[in-house]
Amino acid sequence: MKKLSIGQGNFQLLDHTGRPRTKADFLGQWVLLYFGFTHCPDICPDELEKLSRVVELLDQDPALPRVQPLFITVDPERDDVAAVARYVRDFHPRLLGLTGSPEQVREAGKAYRVYYSAGPKDEDDDYIVDHTVIIYLLGPDGLFLDYYNRGKTDAKIAQSIRHHMETYESLLS
Template identity: 80%
Template sequence: SPGSGPRFPLRTRLLVTFLFGGGVVAVWLYLRREKAQREKLMRIEELKKVAVGQGDFRLVDHTGRPRSKADFKGRWVLLYFGFTHCPDICPETLERMSRAVELLDREPRLPQVQPLFVTVDPERDDVAAVAKYVREFHPRLLGLTGSPEEVREAGRAYRVYYSAGPKDEDDDYIVDHTVIIYLLGPDGLFLDFYNRSKTEEQIAQSVKGHMDTYKSLLS
């Protein structure tokens, strides 16, 4: 209209609109990445503060092979601390953990889960005893043992409580200990835990959920 400013061709106006819109999208993507990075760093710091399983461990598996946590990087791990002389709780928990792994194995799209058993009774649970024990559960179950000091360090890394009770007339004793199954992601960090109230179906469903939403916090 008369008196209005200069008119620009439609192509120019579309180009300006496109460039402006593209700039807005670029800024939005940048801010989104920055937010995701901040959240990731905050999550790493939270895990460090919790300090569950952040340290390494150096133990021996039931075949006599030295093992450290680094051996399981890149793999999903279900980890349980117990002892071979446990009358009922440990066998029940390892059976439940094994069945959860079997449920996950039924879905070929999912990565394999490595089940681990760490003894809290190294005085009695040597390599031979652990080897005999783990054969009763899942074929992939690895049993780990070591010196009392090495086991103590592993337990401390996962905040596992254990204490041997008094000996009876046969020199037998029970070890009181934390009854929790830990889930570790491929980056080796603690992701979740399952107490005695969780069924194998609930454990498997939870692990699947973590697999579906997993993003490494260390890459």
């Protein structure tokens, strides 16, 4: 049986302060990763609020390692560094927003098997981007461990991550 390889590729993007970031920058950290876009009317804000609550729940236990939340845009045409910086400040203070060229974003999305497609533009040149709605959990070795869809509550996600942290063994050692 062939296993799905999710998140094994690298990414090269800019964070919301303009600093270049790669996946290697987050090695040694637990990462919660969400792909979305800043013009998203409801799903992305809801999911990023849930992701923020998960991080807050985990932060309440000082015995647990801190989680690094990441947001990667799927709309690099509109989501430049400044737009992403404005957007992420509405969520958890540790949330890092990442953007890049369309090619860089496409490569990052491909590594996580993220689907996204811009819809038709309206009379104001506005559009919605249809995309995968999943929060990914990466372990300290940078490998994909789990995912959480819209139906999972913040409490259930935090419980799952806590279990992953307590039972974690690196596959790279």
